[in-house]
Amino acid sequence: MRCFEIMIVGSAVRTGSGPFVPDSTLTYAIPDEAQELLEPILAPYDQDPNWFFDGLNFGRPPAPWALVCLDREYPIAGHIAGARTADAGIAFTQYRRVPTPVPRDFVPNVGVLTIGSKAGLGRVAGLSPVLEAAWEGLKDCSTERNWLVILDPLPEDWLAQVVPGDRERWLSSRGFPSGAPRPPRESRSASGAVGQLGTPSIIEKARLVKADRERTIRTAMRLNGLALTVGLILSFTWEWYALPLVFVGSVILGMMYSSFMSVRTRMKHNLTIEEQRMIGIMLGRNRDNRGT
Numbered sequence: 677m678r679c680f681e682i683m684i685v686g687s688a689v690r691t692g693s694g695p696f697v698p699d700s701t702l703t704y705a706i707p708d709e710a711q712e713l714l715e716p717i718l719a720p721y722d723q724d725p726n727w728f729f730d731g732l733n734f735g736r737p738p739a740p741w742a743l744v745c746l747d748r749e750y751p752i753a754g755h756i757a758g759a760r761t762a763d764a765g766i767a768f769t770q771y772r773r774v775p776t777p778v779p780r781d782f783v784p785n786v787g788v789l790t791i792g793s794k795a796g797l798g799r800v801a802g803l804s805p806v807l808e809a810a811w812e813g814l815k816d817c818s819t820e821r822n823w824l825v826i827l828d829p830l831p832e833d834w835l836a837q838v839v840p841g842d843r844e845r846w847l848s849s850r851g852f853p854s855g856a857p858r859p860p861r862e863s864r865s866a867s868g869a870v871g872q873l874g875t876p877s878i879i880e881k882a883r884l885v886k887a888d889r890e891r892t893i894r895t896a897m898r899l900n901g902l903a904l905t906v907g908l909i910l911s912f913t914w915e916w917y918a919l920p921l922v923f924v925g926s927v928i929l930g931m932m933y934s935s936f937m938s939v940r941t942r943m944k945h946n947l948t949i950e951e952q953r954m955i956g957i958m959l960g961r962n963r964d965n966r967g968t
Contacts, residue, residue: 678826679813680710684739702739704729706824713826717747721771721787732769732790740765740790742797742823744810749785750830752806754845755838756786759804765792766800766807783846794819805834896933900926 683705706714706725714725729743749770760766771787789810791797794817801811806827813825903926 677809677813677828678710678713679817680707680824680826682706682710682743682822682824684822702730702732702737704732710824710826714745717745717826718771721749722773723771728771729788732788738792739822741793741819742791742810742814742817742825744789744791744813745824745826746787746806747827747829749787750835751783751839751842752786752830752835753784754842754847754849755804756789756806757849758845759807760800764796764800766790766796767792783843806830892934892938899929899933903929 685703685705706729711725714728718725718728732740732743749772753768756766756768766789768784768786768789770785772785774784775782786806789806791810791814794814797807797811797814801808809827810825813827814823817823
C-alpha cells in the first residue's frame with residue numbers, strides 16, 4: 677500500500693480584463709511517483725493517470741478528500757454498494773470507459789473509490805475489507821489536505837466468496853429484483869448515475885489530440901533529419917552553404933507542417949473553443965508534472 681498527498685485545484689476564466697470567474701472544473705495534480713505506479717494499473721484499460729482523475733464526478737466540485745485506487749478492476753460493485761451508507765460520501769468508478777449507450781444489464785466494476793470525508797470513511801471502515809484497507813492507509817492523514825492511496829491486491833480467498841453473487845447484490849442495491857436486468861433509462865453516462873466517472877468525451881479527445889501531436893512531432897523530426905542529411909551531402913558535392921540553407925528551409929517547413937497538423941487536428945476531432953481550452957490545460961499540466 678502506498679499513500680501520496682495530491683493537489684486538487686479549481687480553474688477560473690475571465691473575459692478580456694474582467695475578473696476571474698470559477699468555471700466549476702477541478703484539476704488533479706498527481707505526484708510523479710504515484711503516476712509511475714498508476715500507469716501499469718491503468719494501461720490495460722487504455723487510461724492515463726495524467727487526466728483520468730480529471731473526469732471524476734464529471735470534473736465538478738466538491739473535491740473528494742481522498743482517492744483509493746485498487747491494483748485492478750474488481751467485480752465487487754454490489755459489495756461496496758452494500759457496505760457504504762448514504763451519508764458516508766463514498767462513490768466509485770471502474771478504470772475502463774463506461775459503454776454508451778449503457779446496456780440494460782450493465783454492472784460496473786470497481787477500480788477507484790472517491791472518499792468524501794475522513795469521518796465518512798471511518799464510520800463504514802469495519803463493514804468491508806476494502807474500506808478497512810483504505811482506512812488503514814488514510815486514518816493518520818490530515819483532513820485539511822487531499823490524498824491518494826494505492827491498495828495492495830485484494831485477497832483471492834475473500835474474492836472467491838464475494839464475487840459469485842455480486843451482480844445480484846448490485847442490482848438489488850439499485851432497487852431492482854434479484855437477477856433482473858437494468859430497465860431502460862435516459863441516454864447519459866452511467867457514471868453520472870452512480871456518482872462516478874464523468875463523460876469520457878473530453879478525456880478521449882485529449883488522448884487523441886495528444887497522440888496526434890506526438891505523431892506530428894515524430895514526423896517533423898524524421899523530415900528534419902532527412903533534410904539535414906540531404907543538406908550535408910549537398911555541402912560536400914555542391915557548395916558549403918547548402919547545409920545552412922537546407923537547415924533553415926527544413927525549420928520553416930517543419931513550422932508550417934506543425935501549424936497545418938494543428939488545424940487538421942482541431943477539424944478532425946471537431947473541437948469547440950472550450951474543448952480546446954480544456955485540452956490545452958490538461959496537456960499543459962501533463963508537461964508540468966513530468967518536469968517536476
